[in-house]
Amino acid sequence: MILVRDWRRRTPKGLGLQTTIVAAVFVIAGHANAMETTALQAKIGYCQDCHGSSAQGYRGYLPIPRLAGQQTGYIENQLRAFIEHRRTNNIMFNVAHTLSPAMISALAAHFRDLNPPPIGGAPRELVAAGEKIFQDGVPDANIAACAACHGPQASGTGQIPRLAGQLYPYVIKELMNWGKERGQNPTVPDTSAIMSPVAHSLSRSQIEAVAAYVSYLK
């Protein structure tokens, strides 16, 4: 008791107030952090409702792509592409336009660190032909090897996506519709232009073969 009284007497009033303010700031910052964590967890749950509980992708009425293990640069660029109407997709526009830049980065970091096995389901008999196209290209049609940009393991880099484990019907849909879905805002040219000639030159059966091959890669 005496000690306490001593301490009080010896503590200048201003210092006490400062301590209180510092403590209050820490409490508020901690609270804000907890709120951000809750908001991030809720948003992750929302993404995974469609993209799968491990972000492994899901075949709904529409094929919903795998996000697990995806390059952060790719996810961030695509979310911005939906917002800027570079990539047309009404559903993903609705999803993306409410996300803050900080939330986009946090989501991309979360999905990069997941690595569930591929969901499979593609025709196995197409894999060998797909591997040949992916690794060597189609010289006669002047199609470069996919591995040149996406990497020999199809793991991608930066804005170039990982394709390993991606859903068979999703890859087909994207390659078949490339010019109608990507690079749609002429005022904001983007990296999707690199894929345009390739997607255009591949035949339907070549696309199916490549899609089958990458869908089984881990």
Next chain:
Amino acid sequence: MMKHFRFATAIVAFICLAATSSAGRAESLAVRNCTWCHGGGAQGYLPAPRLAGQRAEYIWHQLLEFGRHTRDNPFSKMYMWPAAANLSPKTAHDLATYFSALPAKAANDGETALIAQGRAIYQQGMPDSNIVACVVCHGPAAEGVREIPRLGGLEYSYLKRRLEQWGQGYNVAAGPPMPHIAGNLSPGDVEAIASYLSFLK
């Protein structure tokens, strides 16, 4: 000799006819067991949902889940567990194919004032509240695909009850995502979605 031959032919023909008609009767008995509750045209009746036009893979999966007791809401336990207990996989498959091919009528029994709100949630979701758009999995006309059910035109009360049950801890063995999605809907959202769907053809 000729007479015997004709007689034998007649017997064979009779046996064939009998076999055909008994197979037909067996099928219709299995169907009859369903339509007692689901309605004569399988258009749904009170708690029993419409089966007509439902996805065959969905009906088949659900029959298996009743048999395994993984679909565990109260009416399922009361009616469908016993009904599915003795179904062979072949009969379950035949029933699923049969009912999915019947023409479906829309129930049209929701609240018309809620259709617009329900359509907005179904088609666009509510991104600010982390509610996904139903259309992504159930299709633009709620027609379903494969084992994902057709929802368009089902009865309002059935749709409402099922949406409520996901959030009440029933059918969790079905796994994600429906328990999570439906568990986050408000009572008003559920009524709006069920109303919208009940009017779809």
